Amino acid sequence: MTALTPLILENPLPPDRTGAPRLDPEVERRIDATRDHTRAYAFLRDGLKTGRFGGVSTKSSAALAMVEVLQRVSWPVNYRTFAGAIPHYAETFGVSEMRTALCILGFSTSSDRVRGRNLATLPPGSFVVTKYGRCLFLAYDNRRQPVLYDPQTERFSKLRKSRIYDCQIVEELSDQTQSQNARSGWISKTFARFGSENRTILTVTFLSNALIILASLSVGFIFDKVLPAKAYDTLISLLMGVGLLLFCDLRLRRIKSRLIARVSGRLEYIVSSVLYEKLISFRLEMLRASSVSEQINRLKQFETVRDFYCGPIVAILFEMPFVALLFATIFWLSPPVAVLLLGVTGVYLVVGATLYPRIKRTSKEMAALRADCLRLQEETISQRDQIVRRGLGQVWAARLAPRFRRLGVARHKQDSIWLLLNSLIAVVSPLAIGGVITIGALEVMSGNMTGGALIACMILSSRLLSPVQQALILAVRAPEIASLFRQMDAMMQIPSGSPDRPLNMSELLHGDQKAPAITVDGLVLRYPKSVAAALKGLTLTIAGGSFTCVTGASGVGKTSLLNAIMGHYRAQSGRVLIGAANIEQFEPAQKADLIGYLGHRSLQIHGTLAQNLRLTKPEATEQEIEEICSEMGILDAIRSLPQGFDTRMDYQFRHRFPPSFRTKFAIAQLLLKNPKVLLLDEPEAGLSDEDEKRLMSVIKNRRGRMTTIMVTHRPSLVRQADNALVLRDGQVQFFGAPTEQNARSG
Template identity: 25%
Template structure:
């Protein structure tokens, strides 16, 4: 994150980052500006009407011309009020619409950008923090775009128009009030900077609390199993208290900013009005002029007070905008090339795969290689099992094949083409995966399986479910394939979730299939059914299998044995057992071949 750079930017410069999201709605902003100008003009016309009422109505003969003046100016005043009401309502509708629209676009843009980031991004950024930026931060921006900008422009117009009319009414008094009001600017600027810094800190603390809550709620079963409910509640309470204390410092700073601004502004106005009252007594100013001056001074004072309040909101929004723009500025190191080449054609038996001296270490662990000098050729249609102790680099290899990461050394070729030269969607579209940690979405069974291929027919989905031995248990559910599976598939057993994931991969029908312990959560009967389905699927594609089950490994055409990221043995099950190496030891421990 580029916090040290963005924190030095001014509030306006930071908020200017929202302009690309506002630009498509120029016409609505123009209409809102017109409504704003009309409303401000109507507001500035009210003191003139009051001056005429006082000087030509009340002060003059109320039985003759004065009475007619009173009638006319009261009607005029009501007409101004009508214009003000309509213009204000139009402004409110337009700016509220813009606030909602721009916020929705911003949320969509941030989310669409985040989901393209590589796993490296999520190693350093917690999902709870991202969610906080998508919700709390965008809500602050919505308030600024939908309210604060309009209020700022309105009060800026009222301030400028009010000051102009003050000078027209009395140059002497206006000059005095202008000099005194200039003294307000310095404390507002100084306090505004502190408010902005505290606003950024407040949003960060809220994000920390959200991230902690999200992490614990996703692991609530473990929390309860280890009876850590009270400890986790205290941790979250401490995070919330930290956020509260940070917010309290921001509130104090804003409160001090408000009281200083209002005291200085109204102190200056009271002083100038005292001078004006003496001018009326001395006969150098009419009562109507003084009344007009008082109203315009009130408008100017109210505008300054409102601007100080809006400035506080803008400071908070600037902090939120910084955080969102940081997300949008993040560039994934894994991207499609500018000019991707077409993937090589797959044979009827699947994809060809070659690894050439591949070396890789995770960015967070640069001193610990996960893959070292790995070279393998896998023929189309071949089924290759990958075994080895924990930490051998098996799952890392799958992540490299999917280009979640790029190797620091060597290259990976799919059908003779380096996968870094392929379009990411084309590459991943050619690969199906069943991960060890199965993912089931908060949707029904039909949609969960159809996730493997958008637009697949119901018949195709059901056929894939049959192949994965999932059709029978799905049919027994209350609404069959349209049964909601719950958050993360909580209504299913582990084996059922895994069969859903297998059906999803089979529906995709890719030339290269990656199975990471695809049958680890299945009981013996379900495993027998799924093994038969997987064997059928393997006949038509290249398959890489990470497995510890003897049945899967024995059926592989070849077994690769990895240790500490290196390929240490290769051969069939019988060859490796006879060789008496690492695989034979693993077989004796894990496959009961002692």
């Protein structure tokens, strides 16, 4: 973790005729690369301060420290990836948010306490966190002495070699490590991230149980020794000691509850963000295979992982290891009482093992019925207009009633098991305590046990039986939780569609070379849950840099062709080539950089107009944004707004813009990144004749540098295209110059 050092120029070439020294070309290349990276990291810092990334200006120590971490580990700057890792409109950006962002960027962070003299042995990017939340990095002064550097204030402070510092250790996760983590279980790895917190909770639980044991023994000592001797001074001292023990137990419980709440909150954020990111990275064919209600229901179930950690389940899991300690203490006080409690615990285990198959079967039945009811509810809402217009309300309600009836019966079965367990506990628990009192009384009368030991056994017995009883009650949810964890692990192991060997697209993405040609070779595409194919052996080649209009009747495969070119759906046969590369070989980020796609709905987020434009190119300058908006004819409209480009495009205000503005705004959003391929699906909706002329001017200005394919029904647009593609029943009916199509039609 050493500070970055400037390049040292060695062995320069002889000076040229002007007397200026010449450098070796390789050294010049290294200098330029270093300058570019320095400017890139400076751009990241400036973007966080101005709100370019995340929407909210932040100058916190953690935000600037994250950029320092990335610079020290030589992270290859990718503005889009960085913007996706920053929380959107976050009120605060602390160390927790920083750790989450680093995790999204492919780095793991762990907490540790390290002496100052050992900081240099930590991996690059590791840093110290002060008690005030400031992040400090190891650096060296002019005398090569270690110091601590604060990237927020750019000041140095003295490093104390014997002092123990709270550190965050940063390590990059390799692709192999990530794949191994996925195979070994995402849930278990996620819980393992909170290893230090879990160890602290276990320690606190151990101390709490130890205090209860000590307090119980103190109470027994009071009854056995202090009260018979009438030692009031000792009694007062012991009572104060017992009160102090109980106060300490309360403090420990508060610490434990705060730790569990903190971990559950972090867990909810991690699970929600990672699962949504995973869901969005899937191919559209995977999402289309299930209904929206099923996906929403599944996501809601996944988000209940937070309840698993914050609820009583985890509390019981932390308590169960110390049940043996309570058993040992009770056995030391009275073996017969310990045997009785062991028998009661055995009864609970037998009852749980007997009911578990029934619980598992009922949970599975409820899950299937719940999914069926959600599907019918979604169908009802989507078809509500037709149901009302045709007067089918009673018929539709009669169709739903049997499903809800079966769901109610299944829920009644599960509730019956839960009530049965509660009734069992309500009966067995008093009997167990009564048995402890009876056996203890007999032991006291026989002289094998003191009265104080009996009281201590009663206190410890109630503490011992509580987690055992709660574990029996929560057995009702055990199958549901186990199924949920298996589903989450299975989901995280599904490949996101990225190829095993990503292409080197530097030549294709950069430079002013001609746009790539698009070749469709024998393409057969069938959507999930569809019998008929949308595309039936489609074959054609679109020249690079040309403008092609796709037309035809509704349902002939026009949008399906654009989806196939984007690689949203995996074809059953055939292939799509961009240049010489198969679209299946492209990573999602590569496709996003290469292809601009505008469907029937544009992508607009809750943010400013400038932020929405920068979705495709986060590093875009103000000048670039104004130029592209001016080219699309929306610059004056934006400047006339009270806040200009800083106008918030939230859900309510978004609909105040006319459809033509939203369409031109969406096209400007795509053109800002200068795509090599532009796919437009009926963009003329809502555009006036003047807007159409401006759109055609934009496309013509990029001929040769951008391959454009537009789905349209306007003959005026088709006549201006280089090629017209007419589809019919998923096949090519005509492909050629528009003049040839007109002659053929005539």
